[in-house]
Amino acid sequence: MSAQIRLVEITDANRDAVVAVRVHPAQERFVASVEKSFADARDNPEAKPWFRAACDGDVPVGFVMLSWDNVPGPGLCGPYFLWRLLVGAEHQGRGHGRAILDEVVALLRAAGATELLTSCVPGEGSPEPFYRGFGFVPTGEVDDDGEIILRLELGSRP
Template sequence: MTAQIRLVEITDANRDAVTAVRVHPAQEKFVASVATSFRHARENPKANPWFRAVYRGDEPVGFVMLSWNLTPEPGLRGPYFLWRLLVGAGHQGRGYGTAILDEVVALLRADGATELLTSCVPGEGTPEPFYRGYGFVPTGEIDDDGEVVLKLDLSVRS
């Protein structure tokens, strides 16, 4: 059973609560914080950042950020790139990551996307097994930061 979540726009009213969502300390080397994600979005407007808080009921449990329908160029992958996906430490292991990807994939397919790219830091505790379990496959590419690039074919229905 997939966790029931909803993707919510981030406003002044919920920004602090969403920024407070944190991964386990051991995962911090693999995924940047929500605050850092906001900074990256501001610093990289050409990446067409699209982000949402992930809520279960009235509580923020995660965060997702993509590059949405950008024109790829050096340093910018796309057109659709999963830039950030995080689930708060106290909410992990409940299916939220899969539910977030399910929602994002539905939105991307509705927008006409045929693939979703992401990347992850290799090493013990990396999210790569989660992404591969969802259906992402390595492209064989390593990006400039040493991250493994993965691709999800959105033309295939699972």
């Protein structure tokens, strides 16, 4: 099934509905909540956080946050880093995650980016297989939190 996803700016009008998007409880150790993401964005302005609600029609089904064109340095990957990607538990398995990443890739290409980095905690239930299936490959690096770093060459996606 092909999801029709729009990335929408988060406003006072949709904030509560976006914050209510939650992953399966078993996934919570791998993906921080939307509320935690807002706090991380506020506390780390040097990471140049960019975030959007992922909506199917008018319904928020997910959330995405990137570091957008930041200067890589200690604790900062980039210049483009997929910081958070989550799809609500009741919306999973419908292609929303891939559709969100397709939208992100299109925006990054339009901005002139050539690669997107992300990281994930390895282990049972990790999103690593999802990222690899999308085309991300491990860089061989591990961050300070023990997460593996993955790279997507934007020219490799159709």
